Amino acid sequence: MTTSLTDEYYAALSRGELVIQQCGECRNPIMYPKYVCPFCGSTELGWTSSTGTGTLHSFAVQRVGAPTGFEDDLPYAVGVVKLDEGVQLLARLRPNADGNWDDYHCDMRVQFDTAPDEGRHIAWFQAE
Numbered sequence: 001m002t003t004s005l006t007d008e009y010y011a012a013l014s015r016g017e018l019v020i021q022q023c024g025e026c027r028n029p030i031m032y033p034k035y036v037c038p039f040c041g042s043t044e045l046g047w048t049s050s051t052g053t054g055t056l057h058s059f060a061v062q063r064v065g066a067p068t069g070f071e072d073d074l075p076y077a078v079g080v081v082k083l084d085e086g087v088q089l090l091a092r093l094r095p096n097a098d099g100n101w102d103d104y105h106c107d108m109r110v111q112f113d114t115a116p117d118e119g120r121h122i123a124w125f126q127a128e
């Protein structure tokens with residue numbers, strides 16, 4: 001579900017782009033989107049393109065027991081990606097050519113998949 005706070009984020013994903021919030025005063029990157037900068041208190045927050053590269057901190061492959069509405073996605077992998085800008089987000093991981101996630105491991109380099117997502121507008125990542 002989108003709100004005015006996240007509209008730009010989801011609109012970018014639908015174009016195959018990854019954006020993060022950036023404070024117009026102190027220039028710190030912010031993720032997840034906020035109304036007030038957690039560093040300086042400014043409300044002058046904008047958006048900037050992310051490099052789309054980062055480090056996979058952790059991930060899990062969901063094989064059973066998906067939340068309501070996600071049953072048809074099984075199996076799928078969700079990971080915590082720390083972007084090179086220093087902020088992190090929850091992302092989906094593309095399966096490898098064999099259709100699994102056996103090649104993924106913590107602390108590996110990953111990159112945002114710029115293929116526009118027609119479905120849920122999820123940030124998809126894959127091995128760099």
Ligand SMILES: [Zn+2]
Nearest residue numbers: 023026037040
């Ligand atoms: Zn700030």
